[in-house]
Structures are given as C-alpha cells and as structure tokens.
Amino acid sequence: MWFFILAELLVFGIFFLAYAFARTHNVELFNASQLELDRASGVINTVLLISSSYFVVLAVSRIRRGHSRSCASWLITAMTCGAAFLVLKLSEFSGKIEAGINMSTNTFYMFYLGLGFFHFMHVVLGMIILGAVTLKAWRGGYSAADHAGVETGAAYWHMVDLVWIVLFPLIYILN
Amino acid sequence: MSSAFTKSAARNIFYGGAVFFFLLLIGLTFDTMSTLPKRDNRENLSESVLRGKHIWETRNCIGCHTLMGEGAYFAPELVNVYKRRGPEFIKAWMQGQPTGAPGRRQMPNFHLNDEQLDDMVNFLKYTSEINTSNWPPNIEG
Amino acid sequence: MKYQSQMVAKPYFIAAIGLFLGQILFGLIMGLQYVVGDFLFPEIPFNVARMVHTNLLIVWLLFGFMGAAYYLIPEESERELHSPKLAMVMFWIFLAAGVMTILGYLFVPYATLAEMTGNNLLATMGREFLEQPLPTKVGIVVVALAMLYNLSMTVLRGRKTAINLVMLVGLWGLAIFFLFSFYNPGNIVKDKYFWWWVVHLWVEGVWELIMGAMLAFVLIKVTGVDREVIEKWLYVIIAMALITGLIGTGHHYYWIGAPEYWQWWGSVFSALEPIPFFMMTVFAFNMVNRRRREHPNKAAVLWALGTGVMAFLGAGVWGFLHTLAPVNFYTHGSQITAAHGHMAFYGAYVMVVITMISYTMPLMRGRAANSPLAQVVEMWSFWLMTVAMVFITLFLTAAGILQIWLQRISDQPMSFMAAQDQVALFYWLREGAGVIFLIGLLLYIGSFFIKGKAATAD
Known part of the structure; x- marks a missing residue:
C-alpha cells in the first residue's frame, strides 16, 4: 500500500515541480492570476482538511483500543469535513467557470484547475475509502488486534491532506 | 512487498485505479471537446x-x-x-x-x-x- | 495439458507464426524500399507493403492472444472450454477474413477495395493501422464477441483466479475500445483524438493486462512459485500500467490540435509509464530466482525473462526518450518513433506471445518440453531475433537523430528527401539487421521440426 501512496506523491511531486518550472518562466502572469483566487475559501478548506486528518487520527486511536463504534463516529466526522471541502471547492470552481475561465485560459489556470480537479478526485476517492472502512468498523469488522484496513484508509487520507497542504500555499499564496 | 499488503488490496487498487483514471480521462476529454472549436x-x-x-x-x-x-x-x-x-x-x-x-x-x-x-x-x-x-x-x- | 479443449489453441498459434513470417518478409521489402526507392514499384508500392506489414502484426498478435486465452482460461478455470467447436469456427472465420484482407490489399487498388467493401456507407478505412475494409472490421468484432462469450461462460462456471479475470478484462477492453475504429468524423482533430482510443488504449492499456496475465501464467508454471505471490505482483503491475497509461494517452495529443494542457498531463503521466515495465522485468527475474523447480523447458524460461527486459527497453526506455513534450516537439513523426515502435512491439507483445507458444506447444504435442537440441535451436533463434531487433532499433535511432538534426534543428533545414539521402547508410544497416532477424525467425520455425528424445522433468 505504501508503494501506491508513494507513487501518488510522486505524481503530485512531478506536477508541483512542473508548476514551479512553468512559474519561473512566467512569473508575472502567475502572480496576476493568483490574485484572482479566493484565498479565504482556500484557508477554510485547509482548516477543514487538517481537522479531518486529526479526526482520522482519533478514529485510529479508538480502534487500537477496540472501540469500533467510536472509531466509526470519528470517521464520519472526518468525512463531514471532507464533504464540506468538496462543496466549497465546487463553488470555487463553478465561480471560475461562470467567469469563463477554463484550463486553456492560461498556464496558471491550467495548473489551478487541473491540479485542483485532480486533487478533488482524490478527496472523493479518499471519502469512498473512508466510507467503506466506516461501514466495516460500524459492523464491528475491526478489532484492536486486526485493523490494518483502518490504518491503510487513514494513511491514504493523510496523503490527500498532505498534498493539499503543499498545493494550497504553492498555488494560492506563494507570490 | 510486505505480507500486510494482501492480494485483495492489490486487486482493489487495480480496479479502483483503473476506474479513477478512466474517469479523469473522460473528464479531460470532455474539456478537450469543448475547447476544440477554438483550435481545430x-x-x-x-x-x-x-x-x-x-x-x-x-x-x-x-x-x-x-x-x-x-x-x-x-x-x-x-x-x-x-x-x-x-x-x-x-x-x-x-x-x-x-x-x-x-x-x-x-x-x-x-x-x-x-x-x-x-x-x-x-x-x-x-x-x-x-x-x-x-x-x-x-x-x- | 489438463483439458482436451485447450488443444484449440494449437491452430491459433500455428496461424500466428505463419503470419509472423509474412510480416517479416514485407518488413524486409519496405526496408529495401527505403534505400532502393523503386524496388517492386508499381507492383507493391510502399504504402501497400506497410499496410500488410502492420496489419499482419496486429492480426497475428490477436491470433496469439486468442490462442493463449483458449489455452490458459480452461486451465485456470479448471474446466473444459464452454464450446471448443465455436472456437474452431471462429478460428477459420478469422483466418479467412485475415487472408482475404491481405490479398485484397495486394491485388486490388485500395480505392477500389474501399468502394467494393462499402466504405462509402460507413467510411472507416485509410487511417493508420485501421486500414481494414468494413467487413473485416465487423468480422473482428464478431470473432471477438464469440470468443468473449465462450471464455466468459467458461470462467463464470469455473474457478476464478487473478490470471483468468485479468485476461478476460483485458480481452473485453480490447473488444470495446476497437469499437472506436468505427467512429470517423470529418473533423481530422476529433478523428485523430479518438483514433488513439483504439491504438493507445490497446497497446499501452488493455494489451498490457493481456501481456501480464500471459506472463504470470507461464511464470507460475515454470517456476512453481506460490500463486498468491505472482498474482499480487500481477495486480500491482497492471494497476500501475493503467494508472500511468490512461492519462499517458496525452502524449499523443501534443501536436494534433488538442488543447495545450495535454503537454503537461501527457508528459507527467507518460514519464511514469516505464514503471510498470520495469516492475515486469523485476517480476520475471525475481520469480525465476525464487523458483521451486527446474522446469525442463529452458527455452520458455528464456523467452519469459527476455520479454521482461525487452519490453522495459523498448516500451519503457525508448518510450521515455521522446515522450516529454519539449523533446517530442522535435522527435515527433521521425525515425525515432519507428525505432521505439519496433522494439516496443517486439519486446512486449511478440516475445510474450512466443513465451506462451514456447511453453504450451510441447505440451500440446504430448511432452513436457522439446528435445535438448530443439531447445538449443530455439534459444539461438531467441538471441538472433533479439539482438537483431536491438540493432534495428539502434540504427533507426541513429537515423532519427540525424534526420531531426538535418531537417528540424539545423540553421538551414534540409528538405525531407534530402535528409533521407543523408541517412541512407543507417537504412542499409537496418536492412542487414532485418535479414539476421529473418534468419532467426526461420531457425525458430525450424526448431518445431527437430525431433529427438523429449526432455523430461528432473
């Protein structure tokens, strides 16, 4: 599993490098376009994802002590944060699309929309994984001794979170 | 590969990854089709x-x-x-x-x-x- | 061989090898036409020879895949094939369609062929690799569907393993993506965009599933390594193949009118496409090193290792060489592409089909492995063909670099034909390597006729 998490980080890593490379060739365009972004929504989203990661940590610590139901509840809390992230992100995207901006507008927006959407899909996938884990935890499918599934789901979610923590300052702030 | 990584996990990654990236390809294709009139x-x-x-x-x-x-x-x-x-x-x-x-x-x-x-x-x-x-x-x- | 119905694979493999020989002969004709331009003109113009060369490749690889499927699916499912009779009927239909198509290419002007076969009702012809007349395309769909019905019924009622499921998914994908060959819009950009959904999603997508399943099947048999281990590897490899390869389609969208963001998406993902091929090499060597038995069929083991290495070199390394958009800007549509195409097809698909043939043919002929002499000859053919292909690739790469330099980079760019004249030496060398390849292939065919005491299990 770690292999795939590393592979995913590798893909994002290459995209971040590509972003940095493209930016050095076109600093002014990137800076100008960056100012058009909604930083507030970016900050809220960052808080949402960090909190959700914290809730996932709590969920793992619960299942380590064998508390299935409480583990599931924390996972549901985490997914609620994830869902809020998705809603906010969607409204951000739809705002841009209504303004007539798309991936071909300029290189900055290619990265902003492309990477953002790519990450968005990862959040969706992460929620599907957490959902499956929650369901199994709720039914008592994990125990203090055997809860590899929870750990794996948690690791994936942290990866999605970690990517956002790099992506947010890189695309929204760094000027 | 460690023993904790089971065959069913590998299978899920295969099916999940295939669906995930095929959807991404369809999404990008959709965007491409809407951009083409400006280029083709x-x-x-x-x-x-x-x-x-x-x-x-x-x-x-x-x-x-x-x-x-x-x-x-x-x-x-x-x-x-x-x-x-x-x-x-x-x-x-x-x-x-x-x-x-x-x-x-x-x-x-x-x-x-x-x-x-x-x-x-x-x-x-x-x-x-x-x-x-x-x-x-x-x-x- | 455990089930009688696996025998239907035999005619498929024999047809595959026969068509392979035809492919190589036409390859040599084309190679010569590169330097002696009017060779066989006007009897066989270059475009006809090329169509025959590439279409024979596709058809014989499909024969190989089908034969492999008919062999391994009953064994994996632990039951007889649903209908061996249907498989045989389909064999003759496919062979007849294939041969008729090739004869049509050779003896009827292409425009007349198009008119005769209903291309005016639904125009699908005249696009690279999809030159087949409409009836042939429909025939491919019919044969594929009949095969899928046959195989799916076998798997549904039998044991389900990673290998037969992956094989089946791969073959279904092959059939489904082929349907895009019937879509030919007047808008050339859309035409090309979806043309790649057949070509790329075949060779860098679902075919890798088929290849992985075939390789895993043979490795289980010849190494005796635990099925759990091999099947886990299989899933990881094909997962990586699709994760990188699906968006990797973008490396074909740089210069055909598609939006420019494909240069980023295509570069990033296709830069990762060597990973599954590298894993395949590691997989093959790792499994052979951990073998629990000495299988008497040494030749099959050699082919299995060879396909791992050559697929990585041809598809992985040579693909990576020119996949990044800034590089591809110069290399696109040059001899570099030809170099990559040759080694990738040979390493990944030709060799894996031969691996399967090499392992199964002795079993279908009633022995665990061929006589030591026959195996030695087969291994010689392995080295001759493989080394010849390495040299074909190197010569074409050299020709490509020179061509790009003269025609695209230099301050006073040469015209296409002037540049071609400058690189003629490399084309002669390539043709020489091609002759060695043919000798290797003849040796390979000869190895089937060498008798002697069959090798037995140690």
Whole structure:
C-alpha cells in the first residue's frame, strides 16, 4: 500500500515541480492570476482538511483500543469535513467557470484547475475509502488486534491532506 | 512487498485505479471537446474538404506520409505542405507521379480529376490552418 | 495439458507464426524500399507493403492472444472450454477474413477495395493501422464477441483466479475500445483524438493486462512459485500500467490540435509509464530466482525473462526518450518513433506471445518440453531475433537523430528527401539487421521440426 501512496506523491511531486518550472518562466502572469483566487475559501478548506486528518487520527486511536463504534463516529466526522471541502471547492470552481475561465485560459489556470480537479478526485476517492472502512468498523469488522484496513484508509487520507497542504500555499499564496 | 499488503488490496487498487483514471480521462476529454472549436479550424470544414479527406483516406496516403506527425515516415509531412509548396505545385506534383527516376522513392499516380485535385488541396489547406501548437518545428516538416 | 479443449489453441498459434513470417518478409521489402526507392514499384508500392506489414502484426498478435486465452482460461478455470467447436469456427472465420484482407490489399487498388467493401456507407478505412475494409472490421468484432462469450461462460462456471479475470478484462477492453475504429468524423482533430482510443488504449492499456496475465501464467508454471505471490505482483503491475497509461494517452495529443494542457498531463503521466515495465522485468527475474523447480523447458524460461527486459527497453526506455513534450516537439513523426515502435512491439507483445507458444506447444504435442537440441535451436533463434531487433532499433535511432538534426534543428533545414539521402547508410544497416532477424525467425520455425528424445522433468 505504501508503494501506491508513494507513487501518488510522486505524481503530485512531478506536477508541483512542473508548476514551479512553468512559474519561473512566467512569473508575472502567475502572480496576476493568483490574485484572482479566493484565498479565504482556500484557508477554510485547509482548516477543514487538517481537522479531518486529526479526526482520522482519533478514529485510529479508538480502534487500537477496540472501540469500533467510536472509531466509526470519528470517521464520519472526518468525512463531514471532507464533504464540506468538496462543496466549497465546487463553488470555487463553478465561480471560475461562470467567469469563463477554463484550463486553456492560461498556464496558471491550467495548473489551478487541473491540479485542483485532480486533487478533488482524490478527496472523493479518499471519502469512498473512508466510507467503506466506516461501514466495516460500524459492523464491528475491526478489532484492536486486526485493523490494518483502518490504518491503510487513514494513511491514504493523510496523503490527500498532505498534498493539499503543499498545493494550497504553492498555488494560492506563494507570490 | 510486505505480507500486510494482501492480494485483495492489490486487486482493489487495480480496479479502483483503473476506474479513477478512466474517469479523469473522460473528464479531460470532455474539456478537450469543448475547447476544440477554438483550435481545430472547423469553420472551414466545407463539403470539398470532407471530400478531400475521403480521397486522403481511400488512397491510403497515411501509408507513406505523416499528417501532424502521424503515419508512415517514408515520405514528407503534409500538414504544412500547403504552406510549403502552395496549391498549384501540389496538383502538378500529384499529376506528375510517378517520376520513374531510377532508384528513387516512387509515389503512385492516383488519376484524380480536376475536382478531386481541388478537394485534396482544400483538405490540405484546412489541415494547415489547425492550431498544432506550432508543430512542425519548421516549414520542412 | 489438463483439458482436451485447450488443444484449440494449437491452430491459433500455428496461424500466428505463419503470419509472423509474412510480416517479416514485407518488413524486409519496405526496408529495401527505403534505400532502393523503386524496388517492386508499381507492383507493391510502399504504402501497400506497410499496410500488410502492420496489419499482419496486429492480426497475428490477436491470433496469439486468442490462442493463449483458449489455452490458459480452461486451465485456470479448471474446466473444459464452454464450446471448443465455436472456437474452431471462429478460428477459420478469422483466418479467412485475415487472408482475404491481405490479398485484397495486394491485388486490388485500395480505392477500389474501399468502394467494393462499402466504405462509402460507413467510411472507416485509410487511417493508420485501421486500414481494414468494413467487413473485416465487423468480422473482428464478431470473432471477438464469440470468443468473449465462450471464455466468459467458461470462467463464470469455473474457478476464478487473478490470471483468468485479468485476461478476460483485458480481452473485453480490447473488444470495446476497437469499437472506436468505427467512429470517423470529418473533423481530422476529433478523428485523430479518438483514433488513439483504439491504438493507445490497446497497446499501452488493455494489451498490457493481456501481456501480464500471459506472463504470470507461464511464470507460475515454470517456476512453481506460490500463486498468491505472482498474482499480487500481477495486480500491482497492471494497476500501475493503467494508472500511468490512461492519462499517458496525452502524449499523443501534443501536436494534433488538442488543447495545450495535454503537454503537461501527457508528459507527467507518460514519464511514469516505464514503471510498470520495469516492475515486469523485476517480476520475471525475481520469480525465476525464487523458483521451486527446474522446469525442463529452458527455452520458455528464456523467452519469459527476455520479454521482461525487452519490453522495459523498448516500451519503457525508448518510450521515455521522446515522450516529454519539449523533446517530442522535435522527435515527433521521425525515425525515432519507428525505432521505439519496433522494439516496443517486439519486446512486449511478440516475445510474450512466443513465451506462451514456447511453453504450451510441447505440451500440446504430448511432452513436457522439446528435445535438448530443439531447445538449443530455439534459444539461438531467441538471441538472433533479439539482438537483431536491438540493432534495428539502434540504427533507426541513429537515423532519427540525424534526420531531426538535418531537417528540424539545423540553421538551414534540409528538405525531407534530402535528409533521407543523408541517412541512407543507417537504412542499409537496418536492412542487414532485418535479414539476421529473418534468419532467426526461420531457425525458430525450424526448431518445431527437430525431433529427438523429449526432455523430461528432473
């Protein structure tokens, strides 16, 4: 599993490098376009994802002590944060699309929309994984001794979170 | 691979990953299709150009030439041949084939009539106006 | 061989090898036409020879895949094939369609062929690799569907393993993506965009599933390594193949009128496409090193290792060489593409089909492995063909670099034909390597006729 998490980080890593490379060739365009972004929504989203990661940590610590139901509840809390992230992100995207901006507008927006959407899909996938884990935890499918599934789901979610923590300052702030 | 990583986990990653990236491909395709009108020169897709494309296909031009770099590498790139040679040269060239020069590569004569030659040229004009991100690197293709 | 119905694979493999020989002969004709331009003109113009060369490749690989499927699916499912009779009927239909198509290419002008076969009703012909007349395309769909019905019924009622499921998914994908060959819009950009959904999603997508399943099957048999281990590897490899390869399609969208963001997406993902091929090499060597038995069929083991290495070199390394958009800007549509195409097809698909043939043919002929002499000859053919292909690739790469330099980079760019004249030496060398390849292939075919005491299990 770690292999795939590393592979995913590798893909994002290459995209971040590509972003940095493209930016050095076109600093002014990137800076100008960056100012058009909604930083507030970016900050809220960052808080949402960090909190959700914290809730996932709590969920793992619960299942380590064998508390299935409480583990599931924390996972549901985490997914609620994830869902809020998705809603906010969607409204951000739809705002841009209504303004007539798309991936071909300029290189900055290619990265902003492309990477953002790519990450968005990862959040969706992460929620599907957490959902499956929650369901199994709720039914008592994990125990203090055997809860590899929870750990794996948690690791994936942290990866999605970690990517956002790099992506947010890189695309929204760094000027 | 560690023993904690089970076969069913590997299977789930395969099916999940395949679906995930296929959806991403469809998403990007959707966006591509909505962007194409700005790039693909569709406003000039006349009846003549469509007939020209049909001639292009039924004479298997792609079996020797490339078009936008795709095809066989036996004969010159044709996406920009309209700009490189101009319409009259292209017609005269096609009518003058094969050259019969000993040892040289030969192009068959397809016995196109005047209207078909015009269609062919119009097709090549249409392709030369597609936005190919400045490819080929120079006029020689 | 455990089930009688696996025998239907035999005619499929024999047809595959026969068509392979035809492919190589036409390859040599084309190679010569590169330097002696009027060779066989006007009897066999280059475009006809090329169409025959590439279409024979596709058809014989499909024969190989089908034969492999008919062999391994009953064995994996632990039951007889649903209908061996249907498989045989389909064999003759496919062979007849294939041969008729090739004869049509050779003896009927292409435009006339198009008119005769209903291309005016639904124009699908005249696009690279999809030159087949409409009836042939429909025939491919019919044969594929009949095969899928046959195989799916076998798997549904039998044991389900990773290998037979992956094989089945791969073959279904092959059939489904082929349907895009019937879509031919007048807009050339859309035409090309979806043309790649057949070509790329075949060779850098679902075919890798088929290849992985075949390789895994043979490795289980010849190494005796635990199925759990091999099947886990299989899933990881094909997962990586699709994760990188699906968006990797973008490396074909740089210069055909598609939006420019494909240069980023295509570069990033296709730069990762060597990973699954590298894993395949590691997989093959790792499993052979951990073998629990000495299988008497040494030749099959050699092919299995060879396909791992050559697929990585041809598809992985040579693919990576020119996949990044800034590089591809110069290399696109040059002899570099030809170099990559040759080694990738040979390493990944030709060799894996031969691996399968090499392992199964002795079993279908009633022995665990061929006589030591026959195996030695087969291994010689392995080295001759493989080394010849390495040299073909190197010569074409050299020709490509020179061509790009003269025609696209230099301050006074040469015209296409002037540049071609400058690189003629490399084309002669390539043709020489091609002759060695043919000798290797003849040796390979000869190895089937060498008798002697069959090798037995140690």
